[in-house]
Amino acid sequence: QEIVxxxxxxxxxxxxxxxxxxxxxxxxxxFHWGSSGIYIDIKQTLAEFLVNHGVMWPLxxxxxxxxxxxxxDLNDVMTLLDGAVLIGYxxxxxxxxxxxVAACAALSTRLLGRWSSARFHHLVQSFIPIAxxxxxxxxxxxxxxxxxxxxxxxxxxxxxxxxxxxxxGAWSLWLGWxxxxxxxxxxxxxxxxVPLLVAVSLSAAVWARxxxxx
Numbered sequence: 017q018e019i020v021x022x023x024x025x026x027x028x029x030x031x032x033x034x035x036x037x038x039x040x041x042x043x044x045x046x047f048h049w050g051s052s053g054i055y056i057d058i059k060q061t062l063a064e065f066l067v068n069h070g071v072m073w074p075l076x077x078x079x080x081x082x083x084x085x086x087x088x089d090l091n092d093v094m095t096l097l098d099g100a101v102l103i104g105y106x107x108x109x110x111x112x113x114x115x116x117v118a119a120c121a122a123l124s125t126r127l128l129g130r131w132s133s134a135r136f137h138h139l140v141q142s143f144i145p146i147a148x149x150x151x152x153x154x155x156x157x158x159x160x161x162x163x164x165x166x167x168x169x170x171x172x173x174x175x176x177x178x179x180x181x182x183x184x185g186a187w188s189l190w191l192g193w194x195x196x197x198x199x200x201x202x203x204x205x206x207x208x209x210v211p212l213l214v215a216v217s218l219s220a221a222v223w224a225r226x227x228x229x230x
Contacts, residue, residue: 019141020194027137035140036121039147044222045109047154050104051226052114059101074100113222117143119154120215124192124208128200136200139212142191146216149184150223153177157226177227185220189213 049055066074074097078086085092094102118140125136160173192212196205 019144019191019196023085023138023141029133029137029212032137032140035143035195036118037110039151040117040219040222041098041110041112041114042106043114043147043151043154044226047107047157047226048222049105050185052105055101055105058105059097062097062101094176108119116218117215120211120218123211124196127208127211128196128204132199138195139192142212143187143215143219144193144194145184145187146219147183150219153180153223154226178224181220181224185216188216192216 021026032085036081043056055226063075075095078084078093079096079099080086084096086093095173121136121139121143125132128135163170189209189212193205196208196212199205200208
């Protein structure tokens with residue numbers, strides 16, 4: 017109720033930035049990069065370029081452990097090249113996902129009537145459930161992996177993940193429907209839900225891709 021009836025009276029652009037580019041963008045990239053073929057391809061391409069031009073220090077220099085992973089005894093070291101590509105990957109993911117979702121929210125805002133930044137920020141609040149669910153699922157990956165390595169396999173984990181994503185997506189759409197009802201008649205309200213549906217589906221697909229091959 018607070019998101020629907022209170023958030024619209026006190027729009028906070030920083031909260032919208034956090035939801036769009038932080039929780040939906042950077043957070044997704046932070047969990048995706050380890051298994052991303054794009055990240056690996058870019059790193060290998062840059063490494064070959066540097067080697068061919070005799071620039072070796074980015075490939076050989078490692079930062080302190082509190083900046084980048086640096087555990088030589090465990091054969092787990094990130095070089096400056098690794099760190100630079102990682103930062104670039106996270107920023108690109110944030111821009112791509114956050115930008116796409118923001119564009120959908122902007123279109124919904126316009127379909128509800130004349131442009132209003134307050135309405136835009138209000139609609140962005142509807143993405144909180146799907147954003148929070150994604151971060152929770154990402155953080156739980158480590159726990160599930162550790163338990164699996166110890167021989168504890170829970171068959172309900174995958175169905176639970178799917179149910180949580182679907183439930184969070186439905187919750188976000190319900191919030192979007194309730195919020196849009198404050199600003200427009202049914203026809204405009206229905207039209208505005210289409211971009212919101214695209215945004216929620218995109219966000220859910222990004223997290224689903226982390227667990228399943230789509």
